[in-house]
Amino acid sequence: MGAGIAAGADTGPISSQEAAFRAQRAERRRASLVAFSILAVCLLAAAWVSEFYPSSLIAGAPRIGEYFQRIAPHLELRHLLAGTETEGSLAFWFYRLDSWFLLILETANMAALGTLGGALLALPLSFPAARNLRAPNLVRIACRRGLEAMRTVPEIVFALIFVWAFGVGALAGILAIAVHTAGALGKQFADAMENTEMRPWEGVFAAGGSWPQACRYAILPAALPDLLSTALLRFEINIRSASVIGFVGAGGIGQELYQVISFNNYEEVSAIIVLLIITVSCVDLISERLRRRVIEAVA
């Protein structure tokens, strides 16, 4: 079959094109090989610097399994559906389901409020941060740097600061998520705005509109589907961060998880992790649907 094609292509400009194609392919393969070699050398160097040795990996790996064995629940088939008093039942494993459920709700709530607050903070900063909207240099640079600072500091650091300032609880967590989210979303919002069409922008100015009016009427409508989509995606990410920042006392299920880990209440650790996995998957599923709906509705 291949021979038939080759026979047909054996003459004139077609075969010379084929030769050119092969030369190009060979050139590309050589370039890829070089790139991969460089990457491999870098990886090895990085591993050596960070003491990522195969020996320590082999020595430590079994301990991971050991930990999982410890936190594994003791379930017994004949007692599986028995009440909270019977050892070996599901109910015994999840004996504090009611309070954990409330804590999970609090975690989701933190993520939702943090995302909303962050998005509302990000929006006004993203217009001057978008390069194509030509805000005065000083304002643009201040906004870009500000957003950068907010997103490069991890939530957990903000959480530490806010716990220190406002005390242990969900408020600190919400604020921490909101600030980090504002930085991350502000950058993504500005990117979305940089991709919008500029003709309406000129149209609003030509009609005597001001800069804020041009942002509102020419840019916002065009960028809105993108903005909503990135904000909802960020909500999914924030559910995860919300369950971790509780470790430093910023509310939600993370606070509880930290306690059961440090008190070595092994079975409770696994129970909470299972709950978290279920919650995060549910939120991902729902949020995915919601995102599609919202985009369809505004697009």
Next chain:
Amino acid sequence: MLRLQGVSRRFGAVHAVQDVSLEIPAGQMLGVIGRSGAGKSTLLRMINRLAEPSDGRITFENTDITALKGQGLRDWRTGCAMIFQQFNLVQRLDVLTNVLIGRLNHRRGLLAHLGSLFAQFSAEERAAALATLDRFGLLSTALQRADTLSGGQQQRVAICRALMQNPRLILADEPIASLDPQNARLVMDTLRQVNRQDGITVLVNLHHLDVARAYCDRLVAMQAGRVVFDGTPAELTPARVEQIYGVSEAEFHGDMPEAAEAPLFPVPAAALA
């Protein structure tokens, strides 16, 4: 009376517009013609300061346009509405809101300005916008999104937006270059109607001499940034065109690269080889 005195604009080494002086009396319909790159767009855009002149002065009834900034500049832009080749409507907003954009600068004070950011238009403003749309047979499209309209309809919506500004002047930069002949005529008719009925001065860039002759009171021809002809349509005979540009009228139209004239389904060059 709009007066341009020695207006020039350079882009690096390119002299887009060179030493143009014109006096345009109120109520005139002036056509600016020229081949691609002659500087027509740059000239028009300098008048409403979407481009800054490098040299010269533009005055309107004793106001120095070139010196305006801030609110004064916005007021001037409101007073000389601009029509674009690509309409420049906000595609994802409805037609009514697009027309109301023409009112954005008519609100004074911080509070009113803030209100405009929340699309707070008054019932009177909406009524005026709807009446304008009705005048040009577009009332039924008021709640449609702009991108659902045909090119000709969009350009007429843009004219409605311009009229909502209450302008003294309309600057139209190749308003019919992206339209089919029928829609082109409709849009040109609309511009002339606005000129005659509302007494609005119209400056229109055109690259079709026939259209320019049919609609304008006066024609200005440009080449390489300079005005090379200024007179009545009757004076711009085919012989005169040939004398000015060194090519026949057919050739004058021929080498005009226009988006609208590109084939609807461009054939890849490779397929032709």
